[in-house]
Amino acid sequence: MKVKTLACLCALAAIPAFGTEAVTSGNTFGVLKVTCSATNVIIATPWVKCGDATSAVSVTDLVMTDNLAEGDEIIIYTNSAFKRWVLNSSKQWVGTPVTDATGTAAGGDPATSAIARGLAFRFIKSGGYTSDSYDLYLYGQNTEATATSQIARGGSAASPVYSLVASPKTTAANLNDGVTFNFDPNAADEIRVPRDNLPDVVYTYKTGEGGGWGTSVKTKVGSVYKKMWTVGCTIPAGTGFWYVSKGASGTGTITW
């Protein structure tokens, strides 16, 4: 075989160029910007652990810190315990026990921060929200797997049961289309989206033709105001809500 050496080839430059053979990463990563307009917001978990699609992401890896302020907080609620992290001056999340009204430490071990898709967490803006919106950046590995949210059912109108829920979707979630409840919501159940200095946005459920999750708004009819219920419940990407159960029992599931 004739062997070409460098010595006789050095005048000919190879020209790297794109060919037809392509390979693409099997995994997709994402960044979701969530624009917030409240001091205390409910945030979703849209991603899974980087490099491991079968594991939940750590909430302290999920939220970009560069644009946040010292004292900003993350609170998650899992396994019947609150866990809290507070951002320090070095932009690091530091596990900080939740304290009760007497200052007594309570809640779970903040060292464990995995949070599955379908769960929500609360972000609390240090110093309170003023008038300008602010952005949270959530980043991690994308997954096409379905996710579920568990709903604690029970309670009563006088003593409801609250579940913190968020859509893992990276687009707005219409709770009346493409989202599956494995239970029939109680007529008194509510979906509540908190707002600063304003009443919560409240969605209630109606059965039958034209039913679903919707809101009641006061509408002026003639000279009087009437409360009109309108179907529709869309949760913006990256955000969540309280599911307020006022009846039934057991655990319900929302499949996103």
Add this chain to the structure above:
Amino acid sequence: MKKIMFALGVIGLSVAAVAAVNDTLLMFSTLSSDPDTYDTYMDGEKVLDGECYALCYVTDADAFKIKADGTADGGGEVLLTAPVAKDGHCPNLLYVVDAAKAETLKGGAYAVYLLDTRVKDAAGNTVVAGVENGKAKVVNRFGKVVEGEKAVAEDSEKKATDTIAQLPAAPANGSQVQDLSVIDNPTITAIKVDGANIKLTVADLSPAADYKVLTGTDVANPNLFTEVPATIDGSTFTVSKDAGKFFKVKGMRREFKK
């Protein structure tokens, strides 16, 4: 048909046509992360710049020998003799074995050998003999490059003769021949938002491919992903934080002229 080029260093050396997808693309070097190590001759001297490394296809490692004239004497064949030693190492080299030739190479493995071609010039200085017609002009000794090891001097058992070169010159930190013919799918292993940038850490990269970052807003339609400007530094791909919502990394096999 074949081609050799310095990988990753942009300096390319080639002949004629473009390597086909079914050609075999090989890469090898003796580069070391330790700047204090270097390949040596059997006498311990650092290899001279311009010394030869030979890419061989070896079917019988015990029988394989490189003769003083630079050709193989059984046990395999010499595919390439490259006088490329620089600063005591063989730089990264890419070499294309075309599909037809590769078909004739059966039952063995690719291996790299360091040759000792030192001679005295007219002034009495020690220099490398160089190559002629693709072969080393003179081969005094040869040593197999073994990943992570110094070559072992076993020439006493080889019964070196005046026509059979002896082992070894000793590469300091040899590498196995790496077959780059198949380009793996890259894997994004981490993402970090750092100020105005997103930094993706990517594994399973091949020096035989060029990479780019694709972004899109609908993960269900990867065909709609488009390229976004990216700065690539080793395994770190940096793009603007606002470049998009979803990110993938795409590799395209380079075309190598040969």
